[in-house]
Amino acid sequence: MTNYLYQQQNWQSQLSDLITDPQELLSLLQLSPEQLLSGAILASEQFKLRVPRAFVGKMKVADPFDPLLLQVLPHHLELEDHPEFVTDPLGEEQANQQPGVLHKYKSRFLLTLTGACAVHCRYCFRRHFPYQDNLPKNEDWLNIKQYIESQPDINEVILSGGDPLTLTNRRLQSWIERLESLPQIKFLRIHSRVPIVIPNRVDEALISILKNSRLRIILVVHSNHASELDDFTCRTLNTLVKHQITVLNQAVLLRGVNDSAQVLVDLSYRLFDAGVMPYYLHVLDKVKGAHHFDLMPQDIDLIYKEVLANLPGYLVPKLVREIAGEKNKTPLFGVSTA
Ligand SMILES: *Cc1c(COP(=O)(O)O)cnc(C)c1O
Ligand code: SF4
Numbered sequence: 001m002t003n004y005l006y007q008q009q010n011w012q013s014q015l016s017d018l019i020t021d022p023q024e025l026l027s028l029l030q031l032s033p034e035q036l037l038s039g040a041i042l043a044s045e046q047f048k049l050r051v052p053r054a055f056v057g058k059m060k061v062a063d064p065f066d067p068l069l070l071q072v073l074p075h076h077l078e079l080e081d082h083p084e085f086v087t088d089p090l091g092e093e094q095a096n097q098q099p100g101v102l103h104k105y106k107s108r109f110l111l112t113l114t115g116a117c118a119v120h121c122r123y124c125f126r127r128h129f130p131y132q133d134n135l136p137k138n139e140d141w142l143n144i145k146q147y148i149e150s151q152p153d154i155n156e157v158i159l160s161g162g163d164p165l166t167l168t169n170r171r172l173q174s175w176i177e178r179l180e181s182l183p184q185i186k187f188l189r190i191h192s193r194v195p196i197v198i199p200n201r202v203d204e205a206l207i208s209i210l211k212n213s214r215l216r217i218i219l220v221v222h223s224n225h226a227s228e229l230d231d232f233t234c235r236t237l238n239t240l241v242k243h244q245i246t247v248l249n250q251a252v253l254l255r256g257v258n259d260s261a262q263v264l265v266d267l268s269y270r271l272f273d274a275g276v277m278p279y280y281l282h283v284l285d286k287v288k289g290a291h292h293f294d295l296m297p298q299d300i301d302l303i304y305k306e307v308l309a310n311l312p313g314y315l316v317p318k319l320v321r322e323i324a325g326e327k328n329k330t331p332l333f334g335v336s337t338a
């Protein structure tokens with residue numbers, strides 16, 4: 001599909017023109033509406049379809065199994081009940097100290113400034129998280145500041161979400177300035193999928209905010225498949241790298257999307273083309289509605305062994321699982337025998 005149109009369009013108009021109707025998505029891809037069983041419509045009512053046109057432009061036309069499409073198209077299997085797949089698999093509701101703050105790890109904590117994402121990923125572990133109750137307002141800053149100052153081990157703040165790059169540059173900048181005012185904060189991490197689904201988000205104003213900050217900036221993007229990384233997206237990511245911003249990628253291992261060593265090897269090399277280093281490969285969190293993306297531990301093991309055999313060590317993402325209550329992400333290797 002023609003993508004160059006989106007390369008000219010500013011990110012905010014792209015963000016206000018998302019595809020939310022499953023039938024429209026299918027027709028853009030020349031797929032028949034029968035592709036959607038009735039359960040899929042219900043699934044999209046529970047967690048709405050949301051996808052930028054620029055991302056749809058990277059999908060293959062007329063391919064119902066396109067790995068990018070599978071990540072966003074509501075599916076009737078989401079409605080199936082599986083007892084071990086729950087609404088809050090990571091126990092985040094408990095770790096929630098105050099509005100926007102999720103502090104589970106010693107030196108760093110998540111600050112959630114928005115519940116909004118540019119894309120809704122069907123496998124997302126936050127699909128049931130009640131963000132709306134818990135977003136910090138400007139006047140919450142004093143409490144957050146006091147909290148940080150009471151925890152001298154904290155040296156890094158992770159803006160997470162939702163997706164922090166759905167915020168305007170102005171709001172982003174004002175939060176960054178607040179964090180910069182605390183000498184103990186050295187690192188600012190931004191977890192975002194927006195540069196992958198709307199590459200134009202990385203505009204000059206954003207680059208200038210990031211490169212002029214006193215904080216070391218680490219941008220962790222989220223791409224699961226090399227097809228998400230067309231030339232335009234890679235060039236955009238590389239611009240950040242050229243400005244001394246560390247850009248890492250996290251991916252989620254998903255049945256039907258990237259559950260083969262070859263796909264993961266291609267992803268790592270493609271990221272490296274853009275100057276982006278593979279960081280994490282997450283095993284799926286057992287969130288209600290995502291069971292059909294799950295893989296058997298022994299299959300994960302086989303795939304990861306082959307990835308290890310086929311990539312230089314620096315391009316191998318760490319295979320991890322997040323276990324509720326654990327003090328860090330748990331590295332997995334030899335999962336089937338563990
Ligand atoms: C993943 C995660 C982090 C960051 O962990 P790193 O291993 O440093 O990437 C921080 N807080 C929470 C709640 C997380 O889930
Ligand atoms: S962009 Fe990230 S937080 Fe948002 S739905 Fe996708 S995986 Fe979840």
